[in-house]
Amino acid sequence: MFKRTAAQALRSRRLYSRISCTAQAARARPARSVVIASSAAATAGLLWYSFSTTIHNDAIITPKLEDISKPVQKASASSTGVTEDDGSICAVVWGSNQYNVINPNEPAVQRVQCPVNSSWLKDVALRDLALHERHAACVDARGDVYQWGDGFFGSSSTSKSESQGPKLTLRGHDIIQLQLTESRLYALSASGKIYVIAANAEQQQNLPPKPLPASTMSWWTPGWIWGAQGNAIDFAEVVPRQKLGWGEQFVSISAGRNHLLALTSSGRTMIHPMNKNANAHGQLGLRKFDIPNPSSTDTVSPLRIHVELVPRAVADPFATASPFSRSASPSVPPSVSTNIDGIDDQHIRFSDALFEIPSLQGIKVSQIAAGGRTSFVMTDSGRVLGWGANEFGQIGLGGNMTLDTIILPTEVILSRNVPGSVRTRCIDISAGGDLTCFVAERTDGESLEYVDILTCGNGQWGGLGNNLYSNAQGNPVRAKNISGLREYNEASRTMSPIFPHAISVSPTGHVLLTLDTQAHGGPGGLGRDLVAWGTNHDYQLGTGKRSSLPVPTTLERPEGGRFILGQRKALVRDLAGNVWKKRVEVEQCAVAGYGNSIIYWKIK
Known part of the structure; x- marks a missing residue:
């Protein structure tokens, strides 16, 4: 009897507990529904914001204190080189604009992140x-030269916020x-003459005190050129010391940091020393030459000063060695003649x-190229000779070449790996x-x-x-993705190699290459693909x-599609x-500058 009563009491207690839990759940259901509904609304709002807002994964730019007022210009609506309003041709720029070189009309913009x-x-x-790094120049359709950039205007610029467009010089x-x-x-x-003017506007105004009549002006005498607003621009003509042949003239020039290469129509190669450092790495290919005496009073046939510029590696072979390896010689012979110590080489x-x-006398050359401190020539048979600085292997003489200075033209072998x-x-x-590029x-x-x-x-x-980051490569290596390319030739109905149309190598380490993908494409060919690689610290590759x-x-x-x-x-x-x-036939041409790039329309 007692057990039956206890069991009934236990069942009654369990039933009461279940009823109580059910009542509590019924009372809590409205509050829980509100929480679930609120969570769903918040999740939907978050998803809508995520899909409607584009989040870029670009590197964060930390501007300097002096660059806070100069923003980074991002992509515009078009980068085709053709304006959208009236279809006119225009330039496309990207990269560093710190010295107002690629976009002088917008000095407030320091960098252009994407091509615009x-x-x-x-x-x-x-x-x-x-x-160049601080200045730039161009030749318009009439053959006139214009210059601009902070390095050109210098202190004559009234304000860095004011635009300084190209100036006729x-x-x-x-x-x-x-x-x-x-x-x-x-x-x-076009007539084969080579002129030189200063890269700074103020130095161009340093005119001689008295101009000479045209009848008494010799080949070396400074000339007079009337620029914009009637200002006289000081200039000089650079002429060969060796006599040119009948009908022979200069057809190409290429400049390094301190020297200039010139090629004549008959395949002769000549060199021009710009200053006392012109042969510091043997890039001249010669040591002895002469310069005019600035103190000479004879303006027709001035006195000449004989100069000898010895490469540094020859004058002091142990210059970069440790003190233990240096010779016991108490003095090192000078690499520059002492008779020109007081002459201004700038x-x-x-x-x-x-x-x-x-x-190189007697060797017919078809192309010249000058690196920063190196010189190259290509013969009419397709062989390459190089000389100058070689500490990074930039001449391409092979991995076993340990000399950092090559003073004589030496053949570059491009068939080592085949x-x-x-x-x-x-x-x-x-x-x-x-950096050097060869097309083989x-x-x-x-x-x-x-x-x-x-x-x-x-x-x-x-x-x-x-696909490697190497600071020295003496053996020319094959660039990936652009070597060995072929396309179908509509005319011959066979596969033909794709040649590069143009290559522009920047002194700061990036390369722009234009593939000639239109040569064999037939009537459906659209243009030439632009390929880029190398350093990209200032957005100079155009990737954003x-x-x-x-x-x-x-x-x-930036708007989509290949460039x-x-x-x-x-x-x-x-x-x-x-x-x-x-209705002039023009084509787009890419140029790699100092941390920037530009595409302009060139007259064919």
Whole structure:
């Protein structure tokens, strides 16, 4: 009886507990529903914000204190080089604009993150354009030279916030090619004459006290050129010391940091020393030459001073060695003649002549190229000779070459990594800074020919294009993604190699290469693909990021699609704004500068 009563009480207690739990759950259900509904609404709002807002994974830019007022310009609506409103041609720029070189009309913009159209070259097609670190220059359709940049205007610029557009400095000489150095501008005319003017506007105004009549002016005498606003621009003509042949003239020039190479129409190579450091690394290929005596009063036939510039490695072979390895000689012979100690080598008239390289006499050269401290020539048979600085292997003499200075032209072998049955011929050389690119055409006589892009030198930031970061490469290596390419040839109905149309090597370590993908494409060909690689600290590769690329990569436009350089017929104006011609055939050309890049329309 007692057990039955206890069991009934226990069942009653369990039933009461279940009823109580059910009642509590019923009371808690409305509150829990509110919480669930609120969570669902918050989740939906978060998902909507995530899909509607684009989050970029770019590197965070930490500006300097002095650069806070100079923003970074990002992508615009178009980067085709053609304006959207009226279809006019214009330039495309990206990279560093610290010295107002690539976009002088917008001095407040220090960097351009992605390729954008720039209106300062609207309706303007050029013969040539050259970029330096602090200044730039171009040749318009009429053959006149314009200069701009903070390095050109210098202290004459009233304010860094005011735009300083291109200024006319050299007019009426039909210029076709330009080369820039830190302090000089060299211009080659269509008639084969080479002129030099200062890279700074103030130095261009340092005119001689009294101009000479035209009848008494010799080949070395300073000339007078009337620039904008009637200002006289001081200049000089650089002429060869050796007499040229009948009808022979200069057809190409290439400048390094302190020397200039010049090529004549008959294949002769000449060198021009700019200053006392012109042969510090043996890049002249000679030691002895002469310069005009600045104190001479004879303006027709001035006295000459004989100069000898000895390469530093020859004057002091133990300059970079440890004190234990140095010789016991108490004194080191000077590398520069002491008779020119008091002469200003920064003036444009320090040297007024070109000298033929003795070791290249009798060798017909078809192309010249100057790196920062190196010199290259390509013979008419496709062989390459190089000399100058070689501490990074930039001449390409092989991994076993340990000399950091090559004082005589030495052949560069481009067939080390291919079988002996394969014939190799160099068809183009491009050099900039401590980096060199060779374009080698290979064939074995049986299979189809192909083209390799070979690089050597300082590839610390990926400039070699072989997917490695190496600061010294003496043996030319094959660049990936752009070597051995072929396309279908509509005319011959076979596979043909894709040649590079143009290569621009920046002195700071990035490369822009234009593939000639239109040569065999037939009527459906659109243009030429633009490939970039190397250092990217200032967005100079146009990828929108600051990470360097060790492999050649096809550049893409910010609005989508491959970056293809085109050709067209357009109305062309000069930089003064006057119409030059209508329906002119022009093509886009890419130039790699000091931490920046620009694409301009070039007259074909």
